[in-house]
Amino acid sequence: MMITRRAALASAAAIVLASSGAIAADKKYDTGASDTEIKIGNIMPYSGPASAYGIIGKTEAAYFKKINAEGGVNGRKINFISYDDAYSPPKTVEQARKLVESDEVLFIFNSLGTPPNSAIQKYMNSKKVPQLFVATGATKWNDPKDFPWTMGWQPNYQSESRIYAKYLLKEKPDAKIAVLYQNDDYGKDYLKGLKDGLGAKAASMIVMEESYETAEPSIDSHIVKLKSTGADVFMNITTPKFAAQAIKKIKEIDWKALHLLNNVSASVGSVLKPAGFENSQDIISAAYLKDVSDPQWKDDPGMKQFLDFMAKEFPEGDKLDGGTVVGYAVAQTLVQVLKQCGDDLTRANVMKQAASLRNFRTEMLLPGITINTSATDFAPVSQLQLMRFKGEKWELFGDVISADVGG
Known part of the structure; x- marks a missing residue:
């Protein structure tokens, strides 16, 4: 009887080990991701002629801090590494190389400006590292055939x-x-x-x-x-x-x-x-986004969430600055992509999920506007109102x- 019980326990233990091994095998990581962390790079003009946009990066940092405090994304904390390029393309190249080769991020997210992003586009694609939701509306970011690792976010x-x-x-x-x-x-x-x-x-x-x-x-x-x-x-x-x-x-x-x-x-x-x-x-x-100064949104649930976030997580930020709304909305979109990635945090799957958004809404989008992408459409937001x-x-x-x- 004891032998039978031991055999049963051993058999059960073997099943548990086998199933845990299958779970572990289902997890896929590239450089910058692990069971506990997702390392994300960012480049912003915190100084220089376009420094007004630096507020976007600061808002994103505050939002990811909030997400981490709530347990992260699928149990993983976001390590957000943001550098200044002063809106200077040569500096952007330097910072991108640092993020990819030294910091070893999973991808670069929402780097700002058309000339800066143009300077690193070929490098990012040659390295097969996502250049995701770039903070510029240049039309050329929607070119999945020639640049499958680069995607915009805002209307072009x-x-x-x-x-x-x-x-x-x-x-x-x-x-x-x-x-x-x-x-x-x-x-x-x-x-x-x-x-x-x-x-x-x-x-x-x-x-x-x-x-x-x-x-x-x-x-x-x-x-x-x-x-x-x-x-x-x-x-x-x-x-x-x-x-x-x-x-x-x-x-x-x-x-x-x-x-x-x-x-x-x-x-x-x-x-x-x-x-x-x-x-x-x-x-x-x-x-394409709601304006905090517009009283028509005073009772809007999405606006209330944004203002609550600003008050609690980023009180030093200017809620009237459109950059805070952009940073909040694009960060929410990224969190959705990471949720969709599940335990497959490879660079290829990050791009696949970014290209698989269906009628997604961050509630700071104007009513009637939704985010949609596909393998042939890398333009998430494509509606506007005068x-x-x-x-x-x-x-x-x-x-x-x-x-x-x-x-």
Whole structure:
């Protein structure tokens, strides 16, 4: 009897060991992941001409700290390593190499800026390390065929400026448009979308295209030059520092043009408030995320969650800064991807799950907007709604518009 019982216990132990071995075998890890940790790299301009965007990285760090305090993702804590590149592409290359080769992260997440990300795109793809949810709307991030390890997140720039073109063709078909754009891939992408959207009328409607360099201390002289054309529409394709300068200068020289401002500089906290609310009236932009300053969201559950997060986890952050909303929303999207990865934390599966999002919503997205991706579509957010600045807040108008470049 004792022998039989021992045999049964041994047999049971063997089954347990075999099953635990099967569970262990189901776990797959690449460099940067383990039973306890997911190591994620990030590159932000905490200094330099685009330093206003550094708030995005700080918000993400606070959000991942919150997730870790709640037990992490599938029992694993997020180790978020974020470096400054001062919006300088050579520095971005240096920091990306450090993250991949020294820190040995699983992937790089939400690194900011079109020129910086362009500088590391080939490197990341050659290393087969995900360059995931890059913080730039350049159209080229949606190219799974040639760059299967790079994916954007926000609506792309060409799509956004096509929406402005559509609005102008309907509301001001005889407009004379003066364009100020940043002289890099980011600025040129927006400009291309505007021209494509205007179609055959682009040549007659655009009266001047003026570029500026991020190293310039001021863009005032460019604004004066653009006003001299007699244009009645100003297309402002700038990053926050220069957007605020443009708004102030336009008011100073009394240029009565319809002002179209790209979404990346539509932040109330970091652009419109510093520029002066009195100078910002009737500016038109486009949005895909809820605006904290808009009272229509005061009882919205998603907004309440965001404000609760800001109060508890990131009290030093400016809740009126659009960057905090972006950082919160994209971090939530990443957590969803990591949840979908389960115990297969390989780089290939991270990209597979990022390309398998179906009607996912972070509740800071505007109603009617959802995140969808596939193996052939690396553009998670592709809808926008126009808005006009009134008083101290943006007012949405019109319908949610699909922003597919091909549409």
